[in-house]
Amino acid sequence: MATSKKLITKQEWEKKLADVKVRKEEMNKLVMNFLVTEGYVEAAEKFRLESGTEHIDLATITDRMAVKKAVQSGNVVDAIEKVNDLNPEILDTNPQLFFHLQQQRLIELIRDGKVEEALEFAQEELAPRGEENQSFLEELERTVALLAFEDVTNCPVRDLLDISQRLKTASEVNAAILTSQSHEKDPKLPSLLKMLIWAQNQLDEKATYPRINDLSTAALEDPAV
Amino acid sequence: MSEATSRSQSPATDLIGSYFLHLWRQNSKTLGLKPEELEEEEELPTALDTVKSSGGFSFVGPDKLSVSYPNVNLHGHDVGVVQANRPAPSKRFLYYFEIRVKNAGAKGQVAIGFTTSAFTLKRQPGWEANSCGYHGDDGLLYHGHGTGEAFGPTYTTGDTVGGGINYATQEFFFTKNGVLVGSVYKDFKGSVFPTVSVHSQSEEYVSSRNIFLSLLLSLPCLLCVHATPPLLWMAVNFGKEEFVFDLEAYEAEERAKQQMKIDNISISQDASHGIVRSYLQHYGYEETLNLFDIAGQSTIPPISLVPENGSKEEDVMYALNQRNILRQLIRYGEIDDTFSKLHEWYPQIVQDDTSTVCILLHCQKFIELVRVGKLEEAILYGRNDFAKFKGRSELDDIVKDCAALLAYEQPLKSSFGYLLQESQRELVADAVNAMILSTNPNVKDATFCTHSDLERLIRQISACVLEKRSLNGDHGEAFLLSKILKSYKKV
Numbered sequence: 182m183a184t185s186k187k188l189i190t191k192q193e194w195e196k197k198l199a200d201v202k203v204r205k206e207e208m209n210k211l212v213m214n215f216l217v218t219e220g221y222v223e224a225a226e227k228f229r230l231e232s233g234t235e236h237i238d239l240a241t242i243t244d245r246m247a248v249k250k251a252v253q254s255g256n257v258v259d260a261i262e263k264v265n266d267l268n269p270e271i272l273d274t275n276p277q278l279f280f281h282l283q284q285q286r287l288i289e290l291i292r293d294g295k296v297e298e299a300l301e302f303a304q305e306e307l308a309p310r311g312e313e314n315q316s317f318l319e320e321l322e323r324t325v326a327l328l329a330f331e332d333v334t335n336c337p338v339r340d341l342l343d344i345s346q347r348l349k350t351a352s353e354v355n356a357a358i359l360t361s362q363s364h365e366k367d368p369k370l371p372s373l374l375k376m377l378i379w380a381q382n383q384l385d386e387k388a389t390y391p392r393i394n395d396l397s398t399a400a401l402e403d404p405a406v
Numbered sequence: 407m408s409e410a411t412s413r414s415q416s417p418a419t420d421l422i423g424s425y426f427l428h429l430w431r432q433n434s435k436t437l438g439l440k441p442e443e444l445e446e447e448e449e450l451p452t453a454l455d456t457v458k459s460s461g462g463f464s465f466v467g468p469d470k471l472s473v474s475y476p477n478v479n480l481h482g483h484d485v486g487v488v489q490a491n492r493p494a495p496s497k498r499f500l501y502y503f504e505i506r507v508k509n510a511g512a513k514g515q516v517a518i519g520f521t522t523s524a525f526t527l528k529r530q531p532g533w534e535a536n537s538c539g540y541h542g543d544d545g546l547l548y549h550g551h552g553t554g555e556a557f558g559p560t561y562t563t564g565d566t567v568g569g570g571i572n573y574a575t576q577e578f579f580f581t582k583n584g585v586l587v588g589s590v591y592k593d594f595k596g597s598v599f600p601t602v603s604v605h606s607q608s609e610e611y612v613s614s615r616n617i618f619l620s621l622l623l624s625l626p627c628l629l630c631v632h633a634t635p636p637l638l639w640m641a642v643n644f645g646k647e648e649f650v651f652d653l654e655a656y657e658a659e660e661r662a663k664q665q666m667k668i669d670n671i672s673i674s675q676d677a678s679h680g681i682v683r684s685y686l687q688h689y690g691y692e693e694t695l696n697l698f699d700i701a702g703q704s705t706i707p708p709i710s711l712v713p714e715n716g717s718k719e720e721d722v723m724y725a726l727n728q729r730n731i732l733r734q735l736i737r738y739g740e741i742d743d744t745f746s747k748l749h750e751w752y753p754q755i756v757q758d759d760t761s762t763v764c765i766l767l768h769c770q771k772f773i774e775l776v777r778v779g780k781l782e783e784a785i786l787y788g789r790n791d792f793a794k795f796k797g798r799s800e801l802d803d804i805v806k807d808c809a810a811l812l813a814y815e816q817p818l819k820s821s822f823g824y825l826l827q828e829s830q831r832e833l834v835a836d837a838v839n840a841m842i843l844s845t846n847p848n849v850k851d852a853t854f855c856t857h858s859d860l861e862r863l864i865r866q867i868s869a870c871v872l873e874k875r876s877l878n879g880d881h882g883e884a885f886l887l888s889k890i891l892k893s894y895k896k897v
Contacts (some may be wrong), residue, residue, distance in 0.1 A: 189873070200869075201872075203864050203865060205833065215678060215682050221697070222701075224694050227694040227697050228691060230693075231737075232694075233737065368678065371677070373863070374863065376668055376867055377863055377867045379667065380870035381866070381870055383871075387878070390873065393862070396673065396677045397681075399681075399863050
């Protein structure tokens with residue numbers, strides 16, 4: 182360890198921490214931003230009443246969460262309809278998202294054992310899009326491959342049937358809707374936590390000081406000398 | 407019970423009290439605390455320094471934004487160097503300025519760069535230690551000694567060249583005609599001055615100068631007072647005019663690079679969820695907490711609610727329902743009810759009527775009376791209750807702020823209007839909340855009562871960033887939560 186590193190004792194550090202100005206209203210906003218962006222509609226509305234923190238129109242969250250839920254539970258047709266009700270431009274201007282939704286629809290058909298319907302859908306709806314875009318075509322081929330295996334739970338493309346594939350598609354739709362509403366797709370709190378780790382790492386190069394190593398307790402550790 | 411009910415205030419009570427009084431003063435527009443954004447403001451370079459110049463070898467125009475090289479037949483070393491009137495501000499993300507070469511002369515040399523206050527103003531920026539310069543005649547970058555490194559294109563008459571400092575990466579960067587040329591690591595400490603230099607050593611120069619002179623002499627111009635007309639000259643733009651270089655786009659790009667590094671750090675998926683949850687628990691937002699927990703269980707996949715630290719969970723849930731009830735009472739301005747509930751549940755908190763939390767509640771009662779226009783009642787209440795605080799002269803400013811509400815027909819629009827905002831009720835509710843948390847016999851640390859986990863994390867970020875900056879010659883931005891909340895990352 183370089184000897185030039187400054188050592189800051191816990192006592193000195195606590196003094197510095199006490200000097201930081203933190204506004205309650207801003208913390209409330211941060212929490213509200215998390216509730217709204219992550220789609221906790223009822224909690225966000227209650228938090229407005231309990232803390233007096235304003236938020237964006239909650240109706241837009243409700244709609245967005247309905248779309249997300251539909252994808253998560255495999256009702257892709259329903260989800261597409263809801264997105265178009267919300268704003269038809271979302272899918273018009275986002276061919277990749279539209280393709281992924283259609284792909285998810287194909288996956289759901291295969292999951293349900295509707296082989297004929299799946300084939301028809303793949304040929305009529307998805308293949309023309311694959312011709313426009315090489316990566317779409319590859320994705321389509323990968324998905325159709327599901328039909329070639331009798332035991333899909335043990336095939337190389339089984340990950341497509343995994344719940345995580347639904348979640349991936351759902352979060353893609355969620356992000357697209359947020360973007361269309363000029364709302365950030367990610368809440369600010371996780372990036373703030375990352376910033377804490379980053380800021381501590383940066384300061385590590387110059388000083389030894391009490392760190393917070395466990396985000397869940399926010400406990401200050403004694404500086405390791 | 408004897409300890410809790412003793413007349414003298416415990417250190418924890420004092421700490422909680424002073425914490426909330428400090429917050430109050432922070433909210434007040436009249437109590438003289440500067441908003442943090444203003445504290446970060448520094449004076450910018452606005453003009454060239456005419457006092458400290460390389461006397462005779464450069465001539466700064468009357469606008470203090472142009473430089474020329476008036477001397478002829480001078481020795482090759484005689485460079486005209488001018489610094490800005492102030493160092494580049496450093497408590498920020500980046501700094502930038504530009505020059506426009508109006509006339510480089512026949513064999514003129516111009517340079518742009520940064521130098522420290524100790525710089526010898528007869529040497530090209532970059533030739534000396536602790537300086538850096540991008541030179542027009544050879545396009546080389548000089549960085550601490552007389553030998554340049556290959557850097558970018560040369561520049562001459564008609565070109566606009568810019569120099570900047572990126573404090574996040576600790577780099578100087580230069581531009582030509584709106585295009586980034588390159589950057590170089592700033593390997594010396596301390597504040598730097600935007601610096602320009604002019605130099606010419608041409609014989610042809612004399613004859614052209616004579617033509618120029620004769621032209622000028624026919625004009626009754628102010629410049630002529632200064633005997634020699636400018637031949638080799640440039641204009642400096644410290645931001646008064648729009649830059650040729652798109653600084654905003656550059657800054658956005660550089661910020662995105664930094665953000666990418668931060669985004670690449672991985673954290674536990676449920677970390678944010680846990681922090682929000684403990685925030686709701688800490689402040690007693692009980693109903694929000696319940697709905698949040700219900701929703702958390704129905705997400706796919708469900709979020710685990712098993713707390714990692716059982717005893718801590720117990721402490722944050724302490725008296726949750728009572729804290730919630732009191733919070734709601736204060737939020738609806740029901741201060742009398744708040745007092746009676748406190749007398750019933752936590753007599754030790756309200757036993758000493760001159761404790762800070764009682765004073766906060768009495769002030770709030772007064773404010774609520776003003777809010778509903780019961781001014782006479784407010785006056786009576788104030789006369790009766792504010793007198794109790796006489797022993798605590800450190801609270802005079804706060805009491806005065808409250809009393810001042812009476813002076814205005816529309817108190818909300820006065821500079822004391824902050825007292826009528828929701829945030830003031832919230833502050834009093836938070837103080838009562840903290841006091842109740844402090845009655846938990848398991849709690850040893852008073853900051854546990856005042857700070858939520860979220861607040862602790864925010865303080866840690868801010869302290870780290872500030873400490874790093876102070877160890878880094880005061881270079882770089884502070885961390886401001888308000889800025890993070892305003893920022894909107896384009897997708």
